[in-house]
Amino acid sequence: MVRKTKEDAELTRESIIDAAREAFLARGVSRTTMEHIATQAGVTRGAIYWHFSNKTELFLAMRERVLLPLIDRMDDTLLVEGSDDPLTRLENFLCGTIQQLNDSAETRQTYEIMMMKCEYVDEFEPLLQQIHSTCSGIHEKMLTIYERAKNKGHLHDNQNPGDLAMDTHLFFSGLLHMWVKDTNGTIFRHQAIELVKSHIKLRRKPA
Amino acid sequence: MVRKTKEDAELTRESIIDAAREAFLARGVSRTTMEHIATQAGVTRGAIYWHFSNKTELFLAMRERVLLPLIDRMDDTLLVEGSDDPLTRLENFLCGTIQQLNDSAETRQTYEIMMMKCEYVDEFEPLLQQIHSTCSGIHEKMLTIYERAKNKGHLHDNQNPGDLAMDTHLFFSGLLHMWVKDTNGTIFRHQAIELVKSHIKLRRKPA
DNA sequence: TTATATACAAACATGAATGTATGTAAACCC
């Protein structure tokens, strides 16, 4: 089993990423060795070093595969004006993210790794900066949403968009953490959607 | 420098925990070696192995030193009926936790380690279970608070205590994460207290 | 006062992971 076609090589590359995710999830990033990943993927360490220069790059590749689509979806759901009012769009975005976690095991596992199975030090510290800028992006979009809602008179009069946006952001951050931590899904996950709806309802002024 | 008195020994033990915290914070738990900790503490690995059987026990000792007081404070602030009304007690508890983080570098650093510089796998996985039960404890106490607030007519009529308690819990979880992640304190920390007040205000029915 | 346990330091033995260097057969290009 030696030189494969270009497409085969791409397949092994992807399968190495999959194997890395499984290994990271089971043993944590630092305790996972290249040998573990190789065994899981059914290749040798040589193959991994051919496609990736080290474990960090593998981690980043795994991460990007689920994070990039998320950012895209965010813009579409939140900012593009459709038939729904702003608060409904916000609710849809939050529920859609939960749904995405429900549907995709890859997304689920990657989030679990990023939240509980890796250490943000040294080469991983820049990621914190990156996460933070993603967060400000989310916050700004939520702020826009709440401003539009306010202009349309959908909010109670004493609520200001800035605080609401941050409150929702923090709520959702907590929600995601809790959702992911409930790994067997018996404790929290079933009520996540309801909580989102209840959170939004708290803001909406009855018409 | 050999055999010390009992009190001296206790001092070295504590200084080893301090050194471990500094080391964990700088290099992450898994990349921190016993040698790093020893150097930081000004002892040899022999001393550490005398006081702790391995790195995991050291980590647990560091953790308990800040977590146990927190649990105690929680009961006192939240459940003991005083002159304040339930929602105010809740606000005081949340603000008090922020204040605790502000005041104690040890607490701050330990939280940062637990949130971003360790991996919850193998021997560390039981901690997740423990964290979860602490969380349900918090949630139940918040639920009690909101039920009392409801009975006293402090809440809007369409708000039910269960959802409110979870919403606050998730908000606060997100808040803590954000607070801790803002390590240099320039982006988020200054507005944390305001956000807590705004969060509570959202629930309080004007008298 | 002497024996013993304590609180470490120093030395040792072992294992394991990383990165690189080399080998190789098949795909790809001309």
Add this chain to the structure above:
DNA sequence: GGGTTTACATACATTCATGTTTGTATATAA
């Protein structure tokens, strides 16, 4: 279809952390 590059497998060298064992001076207890 022959040379070159690709996509790996295999072998090697090095580094490094861990846990244990041994040594030792002193506090402490009898």
